[in-house]
Amino acid sequence: MGKVRLTAAVTASALLAALALAACGGGSDNGSSADEDQITQAITAAATSGDPSACTKYQTIHFTQQTSGGTGQAAIRSCEKGAQDTAADSIDVTDVEVDGDHATALGKATGSTFDGQTLKVALVKENGQWRLDDFQGFQDFDKDAMIAAFEKQLSTENVPQQGIDCLKQQFQAASDQQIESTFVGNNPQAENQLFGPCAKYFQGQ
Numbered sequence: 001m002g003k004v005r006l007t008a009a010v011t012a013s014a015l016l017a018a019l020a021l022a023a024c025g026g027g028s029d030n031g032s033s034a035d036e037d038q039i040t041q042a043i044t045a046a047a048t049s050g051d052p053s054a055c056t057k058y059q060t061i062h063f064t065q066q067t068s069g070g071t072g073q074a075a076i077r078s079c080e081k082g083a084q085d086t087a088a089d090s091i092d093v094t095d096v097e098v099d100g101d102h103a104t105a106l107g108k109a110t111g112s113t114f115d116g117q118t119l120k121v122a123l124v125k126e127n128g129q130w131r132l133d134d135f136q137g138f139q140d141f142d143k144d145a146m147i148a149a150f151e152k153q154l155s156t157e158n159v160p161q162q163g164i165d166c167l168k169q170q171f172q173a174a175s176d177q178q179i180e181s182t183f184v185g186n187n188p189q190a191e192n193q194l195f196g197p198c199a200k201y202f203q204g205q
Contacts, residue, residue: 032098035098035103035125035130036096036098038129038130039093039096039098039103039105039123039130040093040096041130042058042123042129042130042131042132043058043091043093043105043107043121043123043132044091044093045057045058046058046059046132047086047087047088047091047107047109048086048087048088048089048090048091049083049086050083050084050085050086051083052079052080052081052083054083055068055076055079055080055083056076057129057131058129058130058131058132059079059131059132059133060124060126060131060132060133061075061076062133062134063131063132063133063134063135064076064079066134066135066184067079067135068082069188069191085112085113086112087109087112087113087114088107088109088110088111088112088113088114088115089110089111089112089115090109090110090111091107091108091109091110091119092107092108092110093105093106093107094106094107094108100125101124101125101126102122102123102124102125103122103123103124103125103130104120104121104122104123104136105120105121105123106118106119106120106121106139107119107121112149112153113149113150113153114146114149115145115148115149115152116142116145116146116148116149117138117141117142117145117146118138118139118140119135119137119138119139120135120136120137120138120139121134121135121136122134122136135183135184136184137180137183137184138180138183141176141179141180143171143172143176143179146171146179147168147171147172150164150167150168150171151164151167151168154167159201159202160201162201163198163201163202166197166198166201167195167198170194170195170197170198171194174194178190178193178194179194182194182195
């Protein structure tokens, strides 16, 4: 997330490179208000800022590998390269729960790849800084909203209509569980199963 992004290989990073989570607001009875404010700041920056530095400042290497693809420095470079393709235009963060140096939160995204989805994320505090550590999936996943968001995003990126139609068919045919497994965890096999049949339309994008 310079955003939390979940990049699915087929769209050459343009498609999912922006899976960043993000936030704006939140609260719980656990942890200090300073922790909650920093958690909100971290999620917001990762998901909406478009700043490549957020890939290391506000994300652990585990989170970056999980959402950007690749491992180590390759994952960081992928995150930084796609930083401007944010996962959301804004996110409303709620249900912040702090337990020592660990925390969880929900973020409802507005705009971009995850428009209309509520994302679940875990964070850790390292050297005084809260960072996104694990994308845990969607709460009340909305397949129709995701299809609409992808269609809107791709229509602005000179993607052939055949490619957009192909992806819509792939999403419509897949179960909610199959789609979620594609985004939760760096799973090339799941990504290829969902996006692979449409890869030919994205060559050169």
